[in-house]
Amino acid sequence: MLAGLSGAGSSRRLFEHNLAAIGNVLEYCREHKAGLALLSSSRVYSISALASIPLRVEDQAFEVDDAGRLPAGLTANGIGVEFSTSAPVSLYGATKLASEIMALEYGAAFDFPVWITRCGVLAGAGQFGTPAQGIFAFWINAHLRRRPMRYIGFEGAGYQTRDAFHPRDLAALLVAQMRTARTDGRRIYTAGGGPSNSMSLAQLTAWCDERFGRHAPTSDKEPRKFDIPWVVMDNSMAEAEFGWKIEMPLGTILEGIAQHANDHPDWLEVSHA
Ligand SMILES: NC(=O)c1ccc[n+]([C@@H]2O[C@H](COP(=O)([O-])OP(=O)(O)OC[C@H]3O[C@@H](n4cnc5c(N)ncnc54)[C@H](O)[C@@H]3O)[C@@H](O)[C@H]2O)c1
Structure with missing residues (x-):
């Protein structure tokens, strides 16, 4: 996640769009006593703590090596709320973490409900097909589209791993949060x-080779700043608290x-990495 690092003015823009803007939202909530469901990010977590998660390679993907002790906040279910948020967390992640704190403070000071969800x-x-999306x-x-693709960093093998979920599943969680009357206790979920x-x-x-025919990425072993090998979020707290579960399997999302990409040849341009 390189947001804010791409040249003159971009860090200020990130700051203003992500952090200054939350001030307007919070003032609105204060004035209207509106509740807030804040979408935060897996990027609020410490880069060095994420980079130190013990990993092994299984079937061309990183997975947690749980033979030894795992750091606080990490289980076989994934990364939970208690995982370290010590700086640096990336500029993008820092705006999100700061937004979380401001939202919690406003909620407590002005007595409106705040739910925070750190999303993978x-x-x-229909997403734009750019890396930032x-x-x-x-x-x-x-x-x-047979564009040039690169496995960046991590020995250039493409083992870096992410979890993904569909906005419809996220929406179901937000609805469940909005329907929950509890005003004390845990406010942050993953x-x-x-x-x-x-x-x-x-x-x-x-998966793409199978679907579209073979097209091989090249390898670029040079590590990228702030890149991390593995992020998978832990849903167990949200499941237990809100009776929520993701319903759309990854294969269905990819299909x-x-x-959509097939049906829209003029679909928005891919920005080249
Ligand atoms: N649509 C979204 O999900 C969305 C949009 C904005 C922000 N976010 C937040 O940011 C997090 C995702 O950020 P991240 O830091 O995990 O992802 P990331 O941007 O670091 O990308 C994930 C992996 O893909 C590789 N990669 C990224 N861009 C590439 C490129 N152009 N070419 C080749 N490989 C590339 C990187 O090596 C990385 O390991 C989400 O979990 C969410 O919290 C998500």
């Missing part, structure tokens, strides 16, 4: 595809993206 990657048909739609679009809806770039390439 969202994926679905999410890696899954970008990768499928680039593969289908949500994403979870272990069953996770995939590496190499596995995604294999939806592929169909």
